[in-house]
Amino acid sequence: xxxxxxxxxxxxxxxxxxxxxxxxxxxxxxxxxxxxxxxxxxxxxxxxxxxxxxxxxxxxxxxxxxxxxxxxxxxxxxxxxxxxxxxxxxxxxxxxxxxxxxxxxxxxxxxxxxxxxxxxxxxxxxxxxxxxxxxxxxxxxxxxxxxxxxxxxxxxxxxxxxxxxxxxxxxxxxxxxxxxxxxxxxxxxx
Amino acid sequence: xxxxxxxxxxxxxxxxxxxxxxxxxxxxxxxxxxxxxxxxxxxxxxxxxxxxxxxxxxxxxxxxxxxxxxxxxxxxxxxxxxxxxxxxxxxxxxxxxxxxxxxxxxxxxxxxxxxxxxxxxxxxxxxxxxxxxxxxxxxxxxxxxxxxxxxxxxxxxxxxxxxxxxxxxxxxxxxxxxxxxxxxxxxxxxxxxxxxxxxxxxxxxxxxxxxxxxxxxxxxxxxxxxxxxxxxxxxxxxxxxxxxxxxxxxxxxxxxxxxxxxxxxxxxxxxxxxxxxxxxxxxxxxxxxxxxxxxxxxxxxxxxxxxxxxxxxxxxxxxxxxxxxxxxxxxxxxxxxxxxxxxxxxxxxxxxxxxxxxxxxxxxxxxxxxxxxxxxxxxxxxxxxxxxxxxxxxxxxxxxxxxxxxxxxxxxxxxxxxxxxxxxxxxxxxxxxxxxxxxxxxxxxxxxxxxxxxxxxxxxxxxxxxxxxxxxxxxxxxxxxxxxxxxxxxxxxxxxxxxxxxxxxxxxxxxxxxxxxxxxxxxxxxxxxxxxxxxxxxxxxxxxxxxxxxxxxxxxxxxxxxxxxxxxxxxxxxxxx
Numbered sequence: 029x030x031x032x033x034x035x036x037x038x039x040x041x042x043x044x045x046x047x048x049x050x051x052x053x054x055x056x057x058x059x060x061x062x063x064x065x066x067x068x069x070x071x072x073x074x075x076x077x078x079x080x081x082x083x084x085x086x087x088x089x090x091x092x093x094x095x096x097x098x099x100x101x102x103x104x105x106x107x108x109x110x111x112x113x114x115x116x117x118x119x120x121x122x123x124x125x126x127x128x129x130x131x132x133x134x135x136x137x138x139x140x141x142x143x144x145x146x147x148x149x150x151x152x153x154x155x156x157x158x159x160x161x162x163x164x165x166x167x168x169x170x171x172x173x174x175x176x177x178x179x180x181x182x183x184x185x186x187x188x189x190x191x192x193x194x195x196x197x198x199x200x201x202x203x204x205x206x207x208x209x210x211x212x213x214x215x216x217x218x
Numbered sequence: 219x220x221x222x223x224x225x226x227x228x229x230x231x232x233x234x235x236x237x238x239x240x241x242x243x244x245x246x247x248x249x250x251x252x253x254x255x256x257x258x259x260x261x262x263x264x265x266x267x268x269x270x271x272x273x274x275x276x277x278x279x280x281x282x283x284x285x286x287x288x289x290x291x292x293x294x295x296x297x298x299x300x301x302x303x304x305x306x307x308x309x310x311x312x313x314x315x316x317x318x319x320x321x322x323x324x325x326x327x328x329x330x331x332x333x334x335x336x337x338x339x340x341x342x343x344x345x346x347x348x349x350x351x352x353x354x355x356x357x358x359x360x361x362x363x364x365x366x367x368x369x370x371x372x373x374x375x376x377x378x379x380x381x382x383x384x385x386x387x388x389x390x391x392x393x394x395x396x397x398x399x400x401x402x403x404x405x406x407x408x409x410x411x412x413x414x415x416x417x418x419x420x421x422x423x424x425x426x427x428x429x430x431x432x433x434x435x436x437x438x439x440x441x442x443x444x445x446x447x448x449x450x451x452x453x454x455x456x457x458x459x460x461x462x463x464x465x466x467x468x469x470x471x472x473x474x475x476x477x478x479x480x481x482x483x484x485x486x487x488x489x490x491x492x493x494x495x496x497x498x499x500x501x502x503x504x505x506x507x508x509x510x511x512x513x514x515x516x517x518x519x520x521x522x523x524x525x526x527x528x529x530x531x532x533x534x535x536x537x538x539x540x541x542x543x544x545x546x547x548x549x550x551x552x553x554x555x556x557x558x559x560x561x562x563x564x565x566x567x568x569x570x571x572x573x574x575x576x577x578x579x580x581x582x583x584x585x586x587x588x589x590x591x592x593x594x595x596x597x598x599x600x601x602x603x604x605x606x607x608x609x610x611x612x613x614x615x616x617x618x619x620x621x622x623x624x625x626x627x628x629x630x631x632x633x634x635x636x637x638x639x640x641x642x643x644x645x646x647x648x649x650x651x652x653x654x655x656x657x658x659x660x661x662x663x664x665x666x667x668x669x670x671x672x673x674x675x676x677x678x679x680x681x682x683x684x685x686x687x688x689x690x691x692x693x694x695x696x697x698x699x700x701x702x703x704x705x706x707x708x709x710x711x712x713x714x715x716x717x718x719x720x721x722x723x724x725x726x727x728x729x730x731x732x733x734x735x736x737x738x739x740x741x742x743x744x745x746x747x748x749x750x751x752x753x754x755x756x757x758x759x760x761x762x763x764x765x766x767x768x769x770x771x772x773x774x775x776x777x778x779x780x781x782x783x784x785x786x787x788x789x790x791x792x793x794x795x
Contacts, residue, residue: 029286029290032283032286032287032290033290034271034272035271035272035273035287035389036287036290036291036294037294038270038271038272039267039271039273039291039389039392039393040291040294040295040298040361042267042270042271043357043360043361043396044298044353044357046396046401047356047357047359047360047361047396047401047452048352048353048354048356048357049352049353051356051401051404051405051448052352052356052445052448052449054405055405055408055409055412055418055445055447055448055451056418056419056420056445056448058409059408059409059412059418059419059447060418060419062409062412062413063409063412063413066412066413066414066415066416066417067412067417067418067419067447068417068419068421068424068443069417069419069424069441069443069471070415070474071424071426072426077427078424078425078426078427079426079427079428079429080426080428080429080439080441081424081426081441081471083415083470083471083474084439084441084470084471085470086428086429086430086432086439087428087430087432087433088429088430089430090430093429093430097559104432104433104434105432105433106432106439108439108440108441108442109343109344109423109440109441109442110341110343110344110442110464111343111442111463111464111465111468111469112464112465112706113465113468113556113584113586113587113706114555114556114584114587115556115584115586115587115680115681115705115706115707116555116556116586116587116680116681116707117586117587117680117681117685117688117689117707117788118533118535118553118555118587118588118589118590118685118788118792119535119590119681119683119684119685119788119791119792120681120682120685123533123535123536123555123587124535124536124539127536127539127541128539131539131540131541143540144540144541144542145540145541145542146542146548146549146551147532147536147541147542147543147549147550147551147552147553147554148549148550148554148557148559150536150541151536151541151553151554151555151556151557152555152556153468153556153557153558153559154465154468154556154557154558154566154581154582154583154584155463155465155468155469155470155558156465157465157469157470158470158558158559158560159470160558160559160560161559162548162549162550162559163547163548163549164542164546164548164549165549165559167548195222195476196475196476196477196480199222199225199226199229200226200229200476200477200479200480200565201475201476201477201479201560201561201562201565202476202550202559202560202561202562202564202565203547203548204559204560208429211429212429215429
């Protein structure tokens with residue numbers, strides 16, 4: 029038994045240094061050298077100011093902007109210091125209540141909008157920080173945004189089209205629109 | 219099912235095989251001592267490690283000494299994890315000034331990481347310092363996975379040994395697995411992930427000024443950062459699964475793109491799949507490895523498609539409100555509560571199946587919000603004992619135990635002494651194999667039953683009624699089988715769950731490792747008997763069928779009643795509205 033303790037403790041110490049100190053610091057160094065922007069959170073700059081990360085969603089509730097997906101982070105939505113999903117089960121009444129209220133809010137902001145709503149636009153994301161919505165969810169909001177900005181709906185739709193990110197290699201993942209990038213482009217469009 | 223969903227799954231399976239074949243061959247060379255490029259480069263480090271630790275490279279440990287070494291090493295590791303969490307407020311690398319973690323959560327997390335479970339009773343970005351993440355969690359991610367590989371190698375030597383006394387040296391196996399397999403692969407994977415946008419920095423947060431004022435009335439957004447990529451790489455490759463952030467692989471800074479998702483999915487299954495090929499090479503009959511992998515795929519692939527179909531069908535309660543659940547070119551549709559738009563239905567369902575098949579437990583979608591039928595495959599894959607791919611090393615040694623049971627059942631049917639790879643399977647091996655199957659299953663069912671009747675257990679559920687029961691069943695299935703994923707609605711950082719799940723994780727890991735090593739020790743001592751006309755070959759489709767049937771029967775008989783009370787009832791109540 030005693031003959032096991034020395035190798036156990038020394039190997040633990042050696043591996044702690046190797047995999048707990050050398051390895052993460054080596055990755056940090058190499059990452060900074062090769063991919064500095066990504067390693068630091070993919071910050072988005074506008075006029076020298078950080079307006080967000082291109083990978084992290086933000087809340088929008090003015091009709092002039094495209095709305096992001098519902099977020100279940102606490103204590104407030106899109107709290108990027110504490111990611112979380114809703115963890116509400118499919119048959120739990122709270123889920124139906126929340127979705128009903130979200131559909132009502134969308135219809136109130138645009139009474140002409142269709143009665144069927146894309147699923148991702150009224151359900152909370154897994155991280156609470158989802159930067160994307162589906163192209164369908166963006167198109168659903170096009171008329172409202174165009175009206176609030178006195179832009180033609182056609183122009184807004186064209187802007188959405190330009191912001192659709194397709195599947196990787198045409199296969200992986202889902203087509204999507206980055207809400208923050210789209211809204212920034214809206215503000216910059218004249 | 220859409221053709222795109224089928225293509226995504228098929229592409230994944232082909233990529234997995236293409237990577238697992240060469241990796242399996244490489245791991246076989248590492249452990250047989252053949253010279254590899256890595257051995258030439260890292261050989262001096264390996265020998266230096268042995269010298270510093272006082273390890274004799276040629277020590278041949280009998281099974282009980284091998285098991286003792288594994289247990290002492292794991293115990294020491296768990297104590298370090300516990301201590302670091304309790305003391306982190308006084309230690310450096312704590313830029314966000316995290317306080318001490320409570321004793322019960324510290325115990326839970328220490329067991330969780332030592333046992334390769336990585337159940338998260340803690341929330342990464344709000345409770346752990348960078349020092350704890352690096353020195354406690356990342357280190358255990360490596361060495362708990364290496365422990366799994368080492369135990370597998372000992373079992374392999376049980377089959378290949380001829381009247382041998384020992385199973386090799388745990389210290390050497392542990393070192394080789396870490397140095398030659400896990401560290402190089404993790405380093406490469408971490409950099410690939412950073413290139414896609416996973417963060418890797420010692421800066422605690424990024425402060426942004428948002429476009430619109432948020433609910434707090436402020437425009438400031440503080441985005442938690444950290445050395446995530448290095449931890450995520452090993453959390454996937456080592457089938458650990460504990461996230462850097464609370465939302466785990468759903469967090470855009472842990473898993474930002476469909477490509478990072480694809481690469482991480484491959485990383486989850488590649489070593490467990492490769493070890494099948496390693497096994498085939500080690501026993502000098504590659505067909506044996508293919509047969510085991512074949513059995514895994516026969517169970518895995520249908521469950522993937524079942525989960526995709528269930529999630530794509532959506533939630534009838536929401537469809538009734540006007541939610542469009544149909545898939546189109548513009549929208550993925552389906553049950554999107556708790557899923558990310560970039561992954562949609564297919565990548566989320568594929569991940570849920572893979573992460574529970576392997577004992578990984580990281581999630582890119584919230585399983586608590588899955589449809590009842592969509593949650594069955596993840597639950598059941600864990601309950602089978604994490605043998606369909608399973609944990610690094612642990613999956614295959616679990617599968618080999620099932621293979622022993624399968625040849626035993628076949629032997630009963632024809633009235634011959636069963637043998638497997640030239641070794642007679644006798645009463646002692648069968649007793650140990652039964653322990654491996656029975657103890658974790660008992661921990662799942664008894665734990666769930668106790669939690670349902672004690673007030674603290676039932677109070678912790680987030681969703682009322684039958685879904686709450688599934689939350690509890692999921693928690694114990696995950697803990698006792700060392701998976702680590704959760705129905706996140708259950709509050710598990712209280713005293714009852716921290717302790718109960720902690721104990722289940724110990725049962726699921728060590729009450730499997732010790733009997734497996736006992737089997738290995740007993741097999742190694744036996745003579746090898748040449749195959750005769752009465753020997754059941756274990757590389758044929760017939761045997762694969764027998765093995766799959768054994769697994770499915772044992773799994774179904776043990777867990778159908780519990781599954782019927784949970785997801786099946788919930789499905790019927792949803793569909794019947």
